[in-house]
Amino acid sequence: MASSQVNGPVRAVHSPAGWGLSLGRLFTQHPIVSRMVSLGLFFLIWEIAGRVPISYAFPTFLETLSAFVTMLLDGSLFAAYGSTLQPLIIGIAISGAVGVTLGIVMGLSRTAEWLVAPLFIVLQSAPMAALIPLITFVYGIGLAAKTLAVIMLALPVIVLNGYKAVRNANPSLVAMCYSFQGTKLQQIAKIIIPDASPVIFAGLRLGLAAGFIGVILAELLITPTGIGDLITYHRSVANYAEMYAAVVSIILVSTLTLAALEAFEMRVLRPEKRRG
Amino acid sequence: MTLSTASIHALPHAESAAVEVRGISKNYKEVEALRSIDLDFPRGKLTTLLGPSGCGKTTLLKIIAGLIEPTSGEVRVNGKTVTGPGPERAFVFQDFALMPWATVMRNVAFGLELKGMGKAERQSIARHYIAEVGLTGFEDKYPHELSGGMRQRVGLARAFAVNAEVLLLDEPFSAVDEQNRRKFQEDLLRLVEKERKTFIFVTHSIEEAVYVSDRIVLLSRRPSRVSQIIEPKVDRTASPDAIRRDQGYLDTVEEIWQGLKHYVD
Amino acid sequence: MTLYGYRVPMMASLLVWCVIWELVGQSGLMFLVPPLSAVLVAGYSMVQTSTWQAAAMITLHSFAIGMGLAIVVGVSLGVLMGRFKAVDELFSIWVNIFVSAPLSALVPVLMILFGMGETTVIVTVFLFAVWIIVLDTRAGIQHVPKSLIEMGRSYGASTFALYGKIVLLAALPEILAGIRLGLVRGVKGVVIGQLLVAIIGYGELFELYSRSFDMENFWALTIILFAAAMLMSAAIEHIEKKVDYYAGVR
Numbered sequence: 177m178a179s180s181q182v183n184g185p186v187r188a189v190h191s192p193a194g195w196g197l198s199l200g201r202l203f204t205q206h207p208i209v210s211r212m213v214s215l216g217l218f219f220l221i222w223e224i225a226g227r228v229p230i231s232y233a234f235p236t237f238l239e240t241l242s243a244f245v246t247m248l249l250d251g252s253l254f255a256a257y258g259s260t261l262q263p264l265i266i267g268i269a270i271s272g273a274v275g276v277t278l279g280i281v282m283g284l285s286r287t288a289e290w291l292v293a294p295l296f297i298v299l300q301s302a303p304m305a306a307l308i309p310l311i312t313f314v315y316g317i318g319l320a321a322k323t324l325a326v327i328m329l330a331l332p333v334i335v336l337n338g339y340k341a342v343r344n345a346n347p348s349l350v351a352m353c354y355s356f357q358g359t360k361l362q363q364i365a366k367i368i369i370p371d372a373s374p375v376i377f378a379g380l381r382l383g384l385a386a387g388f389i390g391v392i393l394a395e396l397l398i399t400p401t402g403i404g405d406l407i408t409y410h411r412s413v414a415n416y417a418e419m420y421a422a423v424v425s426i427i428l429v430s431t432l433t434l435a436a437l438e439a440f441e442m443r444v445l446r447p448e449k450r451r452g
Numbered sequence: 453m454t455l456s457t458a459s460i461h462a463l464p465h466a467e468s469a470a471v472e473v474r475g476i477s478k479n480y481k482e483v484e485a486l487r488s489i490d491l492d493f494p495r496g497k498l499t500t501l502l503g504p505s506g507c508g509k510t511t512l513l514k515i516i517a518g519l520i521e522p523t524s525g526e527v528r529v530n531g532k533t534v535t536g537p538g539p540e541r542a543f544v545f546q547d548f549a550l551m552p553w554a555t556v557m558r559n560v561a562f563g564l565e566l567k568g569m570g571k572a573e574r575q576s577i578a579r580h581y582i583a584e585v586g587l588t589g590f591e592d593k594y595p596h597e598l599s600g601g602m603r604q605r606v607g608l609a610r611a612f613a614v615n616a617e618v619l620l621l622d623e624p625f626s627a628v629d630e631q632n633r634r635k636f637q638e639d640l641l642r643l644v645e646k647e648r649k650t651f652i653f654v655t656h657s658i659e660e661a662v663y664v665s666d667r668i669v670l671l672s673r674r675p676s677r678v679s680q681i682i683e684p685k686v687d688r689t690a691s692p693d694a695i696r697r698d699q700g701y702l703d704t705v706e707e708i709w710q711g712l713k714h715y716v717d
Numbered sequence: 718m719t720l721y722g723y724r725v726p727m728m729a730s731l732l733v734w735c736v737i738w739e740l741v742g743q744s745g746l747m748f749l750v751p752p753l754s755a756v757l758v759a760g761y762s763m764v765q766t767s768t769w770q771a772a773a774m775i776t777l778h779s780f781a782i783g784m785g786l787a788i789v790v791g792v793s794l795g796v797l798m799g800r801f802k803a804v805d806e807l808f809s810i811w812v813n814i815f816v817s818a819p820l821s822a823l824v825p826v827l828m829i830l831f832g833m834g835e836t837t838v839i840v841t842v843f844l845f846a847v848w849i850i851v852l853d854t855r856a857g858i859q860h861v862p863k864s865l866i867e868m869g870r871s872y873g874a875s876t877f878a879l880y881g882k883i884v885l886l887a888a889l890p891e892i893l894a895g896i897r898l899g900l901v902r903g904v905k906g907v908v909i910g911q912l913l914v915a916i917i918g919y920g921e922l923f924e925l926y927s928r929s930f931d932m933e934n935f936w937a938l939t940i941i942l943f944a945a946a947m948l949m950s951a952a953i954e955h956i957e958k959k960v961d962y963y964a965g966v967r
Contacts, residue, residue: 210806218811233829291730298731301901301950302943303908305821306919309927310749310935351519352549355537356563356614366566370553388819389909396825396913407825416829423826427818434817 235417244421252406253425260402260426263319264384264391267326271387272380275331279338279376283345284364293339300332308390308397317399322391325398329390330383337379341372374445381437388430470495470618470650471516475525478511484675485511488525491669491678493618498644498651500661503671504712509654510546510622512676516652517543517620529618539567542616546623548603550595556582557591559606563614574613581609584646586639601632605639612643618650625660637664638692658712662686662704663695670711680711751932760937768922775918779835780907783842787899791847792892795854796884805855812855816848820906824913835917838910845906846899853895857888889960897953904946 219237226236235243247253282289308325315321345368353367395404403426410419469492478486485508493499501509514520516527518536527534529541537543542563550559557575558565560582564574582591585605595603604624611619625633641664644651655661661668662684670680685700695701735753742752763769798805798812824841831837861884869883885892911920919938926935 211810214807214810217807231830290727291733294728294731295734298943298947301904302946303905305905305909305912306923306939306942309912309923313749313927313930346549348545348547348549349551352543352545353566355517355519355541355543356566357537357539358566362566366562367551370551382817385817385819389821392819393821393909393912396821403822407822411825411829420826423822426822427814430819431814431817 233414233416235420239417240420240424243415243417244425247406247418247421247425253422256403256406256422257429258402260391260395260404263322263394264326264387266319267323267391268330268380268384268387270323271327271330271334271383275334275379275383276338276376279335279379280342280369280372282335282339283342283372284368289339289343293336296332296335296339300336304328304332305390305393308393311394312398321399322394322401325390325394326387327390329393330387333386334379334383337382338372338376341375341379342368345371374441377437377441377445381434381441384437385430385434388426392426468495469493470530471652472528472531473512473516473525474528476512476515476522476527477524478508478515478520479523486515486522487675487677489676489678493650493652494667495650496648497666498653498664499667499669500653500655500665501669501671502655502658502661502708502712503676504673505656507671507673508676509656509671512671513620513622513652513654517541519543539614540616541618541620542611542614544604544607544611544619544621544624546626548595548600548607548627550603550606552595555592555594556587556598556606559595560609560613563610567614578609578613581612582606584612584643585609599632601628601636604628604636608640608643612647616649618652621651621653623654623656625655625657633660634692640664641688641692658705658708662701662708668704668708670708682708748930749932751936755933756936756940759933760940763934763937764941772918772922775835776907776911779838779910779918780842780903783839783906784846784900784903786839787843787846787850787903788896790843791850791895791899792854794847795851795892795895796858796880796888798851798855799858799861799888800884808851812848812851815844816852820844821909821913824910827910828914833914833916837914838907838917841910842903842906845909846903849902850892850895850899853891853898854888857891857895858884860891861887890957893953893957893960897950897957900949900953901946904942904949908942 222240223237226234226239229236244253278292282292307328311321311324311328315324349367349371350363353363358366391402392404395402396408400408403422406422407419410416410422471493473489473491473493476486476489477484489512501512503509511520515522516529516534518527518534518538518541529538551562554562557578561574561578564577569577579591582588585608587602587605587609590598590602595606598606604627608621608624611621625636628636637660644664653661653664663686665684668682668684669678670682671677672679682704684704686695686698686704687700688695690698738750739753741747742750742755794804794808794812798808820841823844824837827837827840827844831840865883865887866879869879874882908919911918912923914920915924919942922938923935926932926938
């Protein structure tokens with residue numbers, strides 16, 4: 177028990193998704209064999225289900241794979257991703273800058289907390305997707321609309337993580353800084369923000385996951401571009417293999433990105449958790 | 453007459469108390485934790501606050517540190533009233549309070565870093581105290597790479613590094629396993645001898661208190677008051693193992709236990 | 718926050734935001750934001766229409782079925798993953814992928830597989846909600862102390878009693894937390910599903926009101942939806958608090 181208590185009582189704060197989100201550990205803890213077996217089994221079932229076929233609109237795994245390779249080679253996937261990732265990156269950058277700042281301010285000031293926290297608590301548990309159709313009225317169907325969709329879904333979780341991380345900064349470390357006569361500014365810069373940074377970063381990661389949902393939703397609902405358009409288009413011409421390939425590719429891209437971020441988080445920001 | 457009194461306060465000498473506690477009371481809402489405590493902590497000695505768990509000994513220590521405000525009463529260090537933490541006092545935390553993102557070196561030098569001391573200077577001071585607590589070679593390690601006992605040595609070195617006259621230790625060994633604790637107690641005695649500082653030490657272990665203390669202040673159960681002050685008659689020039697078998701040591705442990713027994717339920 | 722010595726409850730600040738909304742709406746600066754009072758009036762008459770009631774019933778129906786399935790499947794799979802290493806290794810990669818994957822991209826696939834109807838929405842709710850329930854249940858089961866299970870065995874508990882009386886109850890705080898997070902995700906799922914299918918329930922009304930620029934009704938719809946989501950989450954949180962006392966001490 178003592179070794180897990182690096183700094184006093186176990187911290188109450190963990191990412192809003194609980195201990196669940198462990199894509200990073202996925203790639204380190206489980207032996208590679210069982211992962212391969214699991215993946216292989218899934219693809220096998222997919223292939224069999226496609227050959228039966230369970231539905232006219234259910235391509236086999238191999239058809240989907242070959243469609244994926246074709247789309248990769250003819251460049252249509254790359255073009256689509258260019259259009260999808262751009263608003264995602266801009267949106268996350270804006271949400272990150274605004275959200276982390278707001279979260280830190282809320283964590284430090286009781287008044288800001290009182291005023292702003294409930295708003296974001298509502299926004300985080302509410303289905304913000306309902307508001308996406310509104311965006312078109314103001315921002316049309318261009319880059320701005322997609323970026324706004326990303327921000328709407330990503331901002332609440334980033335703000336709330338930053339706020340909780342700062343609010344729950346290890347009180348023992350704060351007392352330590354105070355006992356060595358650290359100023360309020362030193363306390364914030366040298367203790368609170370470093371202590372909060374892993375959770376803030378986790379918020380950015382969760383924000384990105386929400387942003388992926390937002391950008392795809394915007395592309396499916398309001399602006400026919402990027403991966404969303406690829407999905408809609410191939411569906412409309414009944415190219416189901418291509419459609420499935422596009423869907424799988426976006427899940428793959430988001431999973432790999434999030435896993436890489438979580439691995440980074442574990443390695444760089446939480447060295448004390450690496451062994452446990 | 454007034455003049456001479458003033459001069460005594462201005463020039464503290466070895467006989468005067470380094471820390472004076474006057475009429476300290478502390479209430480948490482309805483709960484009365486401390487009731488009008490008066491205590492003197494002699495300069496250059498190690499005084500232990502000992503009492504049943506939950507008796508408010510840590511609260512008293514944190515009031516002396518300036519981390520908690522008393523409900524009434526005052527604490528004077530070298531005659532000056534305490535209003536908050538100050539450079540003449542340094543605190544060693546029960547849970548170590550080490551920054552997990554900082555190396556041993558940065559943790560030990562942290563008090564100096566906060567004071568704005570230059571990097572080279574504070575690191576050379578930190579290096580000295582890292583050696584004093586026996587952690588040479590671990591300067592670039594992170595807290596999670598150290599055992600509990602080693603972590604508390606870092607906490608101790610950090611407190612020594614700021615060169616405070618008064619060191620406040622809040623159950624520093626409670627999160628350290630038994631073997632390491634014994635070794636640590638021996639090292640602490642050596643450092644007390646060497647550094648010539650005033651130590652105020654909180655523990656709930658009778659043996660530990662008798663082993664390391666010049667004076668032991670027994671606190672009663674809540675609302676806590678000073679129930680007894682004991683000066684263990686232990687020959688500290690003897691070897692550590694001899695001390696633990698010393699009749700004076702054993703008698704004092706027994707005496708304190710008889711005094712505390714009725715508090716245990 | 719405290720004001721003149723009184724503790725002002727945190728959620729009270731939402732009233733401040735309502736006032737700001739009203740002021741912005743009254744100013745008429747943004748045509749997207751009608752005054753809150755107008756929205757409330759519109760909402761009051763909207764809930765009396767049969768259109769809204771039918772849409773709400775369909776939405777609740779899909780949500781309830783999808784959530785019910787997600788809870789049954791999620792808790793069962795979570796228990797299996799928590800107790801059996803083989804099951805854990807087989808499923809953990811998929812659960813971990815889907816818990817954070819952009820599932821909105823899957824809805825078009827569901828639409829061609831399950832048709833443009835309620836089934837698609839139910840499956841969407843299920844897919845949004847189930848993974849977090851699995852993960853939290855699994856974590857809860859794994860946190861059940863070995864000694865508690867050994868205690869059950871040593872007193873001769875049957876496997877059935879062991880799970881029913883010890884394992885599931887000991888993991889209850891985590892399971893409830895998973896269900897609460899699942900509910901929040903499920904609400905998002907039902908909205909996203911209906912928006913994309915666009916011809917049933919709330920999604921149809923959203924589509925209708927936003928196309929006809931009927932902002933009062935649009936916002937009334939949104940407020941009811943948000944309030945329902947918040948109330949549900951608060952209800953589960955209330956139950957969670959009742960078992961919270963042993964979440965930390967096991």
